[in-house]
Amino acid sequence: MTARASHQPPGRYRFRHLARMEWIKLRSLRSTWLTLALAVIAPAGIALATGGSNTTSGGMFVSNTLVGMLIGVLLTGVAGVLAMTSEYTSGTISATFAAAPRRLRVLAAKAAVIGAAALITGEAEAILSFFAGGMTLHHGITAPALSQPGVLRAIVLTGASLSLTGLFGLGLGAIIRHTAAAITVVVGIVFVGGTFIGQSDFAIRPYLPLYIVSHSLGATGPACLPGMASCWLSPWSGLGLLAGYAAIAMLLGGLILAGRDA
Amino acid sequence: MIEVCGLTKRYGSTVAVDRLSFDVPPGAVTGFLGLNGSGKSTTMRMILGLDAPDAGHARIGGQAYRQLRWPLREAGGLLESRAFHPGRSARDHLAALAASNAIRQSRVDEVLELVGLQAVARKRAGKFSLGMAQRLGIAAALLGDPAVLLLDEPVNGLDAEGIRWIRGLLRSLAAEGRAVLVSSHLISEMALMADRLVVIGKGRLLADTTAAELSGRAPSLEEAFLQITGDSAQYQARNLS
Ligand SMILES: Nc1ncnc2c1ncn2[C@@H]1O[C@H](COP(=O)(O)OP(=O)(O)OP(=O)(O)O)[C@@H](O)[C@H]1O
């Protein structure tokens, strides 16, 4: 119709274009870098400060040093929420969906970028915490070597959990859209609230996210000991369940994103 | 070219847009006029695929918005005046949008210069005045050098110089062969800017005409506008007597 229509390049916008868009969005906010820095440094600091409280050289050391990782779990959960809700509160979402009306593709691109950033952060955090914890041990107590059974697995899986909680937050952000409400649900109800419930209800405790991170993923020993009220999930089942939670949140978020007016 | 065909949108019992049909031809500025709450923004959001219509459809260059291969290269929209994250710089905001449609990054600096924001391009956009925010929105709409432009109240918050600038910009964009749809609730502004006028009230088409034809209907253009929109006024002020 007009002379202008002719200078369209071949093809169409793809996932990789959207992933680039989301990466630029993520890296161009100062809050991203502050969150990542806090997520890496705080847990290592806690591991450093509490290293001296280890009284044995056994496997408890690993889960002790990884306790600070729960901060990282909360932070990436919140970062995931914000990646979605900040677009709604600022109105950026209409620019985003006008640029890329295939909304599920946009959500997938966001998931890839948030998931990868949280994974790298989580692994860095876990490794740093492990070595920081080993630096302040009392005389005569030694940290287990990475080559000991379960040690490397505990570090890698705990680090990976940040990616899953980031995606969980992203999905909830797509469902709820309001920053304060979504953060309340993720942090207040799912993480903190769940932890309180778990203190009194031992039957559901092994299935609650923070207990999975601290007792299943971070464990080097058996998930079940004689005399325990209920067993923890094995590390891989724990990771699978966390992935399941993230998948459900993302699936519902995707359905709502596709169906509701932007 | 934009085609709007029987477009309808309901919010509960309110009918925001009611079987609305009109065309926005290339090479002209089409003014989209209506009183507050008459359904202009809702119509534009449906054209851009942001809100789903309850009936009817809109097409851009013959295609539904969702089918466009490179949406930003085919249509540029300005909807809300602050459709960006306050913590992000104007440059990064545009760079992200450009990436989504494989638009070369040097185009970002071009549009920043075009709207006069290059000096503040690296500052956090949250600090922008309303006029600057509006300019950033216009830069985003122009990013893909699109054949179709939809601007919802673009003069909002602009000073006299800014308004004149936008008028000239829209005229030259239309002269290049683009289809330009620009909404306003101010008839005087539209008379200076638009070749054609699409007037709506309560979501319905009231007139599809030109400013010259409209002003022939009453002693003044404003008078004519108020006459045709009169019965459809959503929020009528009561006269104090
Ligand atoms: N999300 C929504 N939920 C409920 N009602 C809505 C929604 N969006 C718009 N409306 C209603 O639809 C009608 C049309 O609104 P719209 O914003 O499209 O008008 P407008 O012509 O852009 O007005 P203005 O000149 O004030 O910008 C109004 O009655 C408004 O209250």
Ligand SMILES: [Mg+2]
């Ligand atoms: Mg409006």
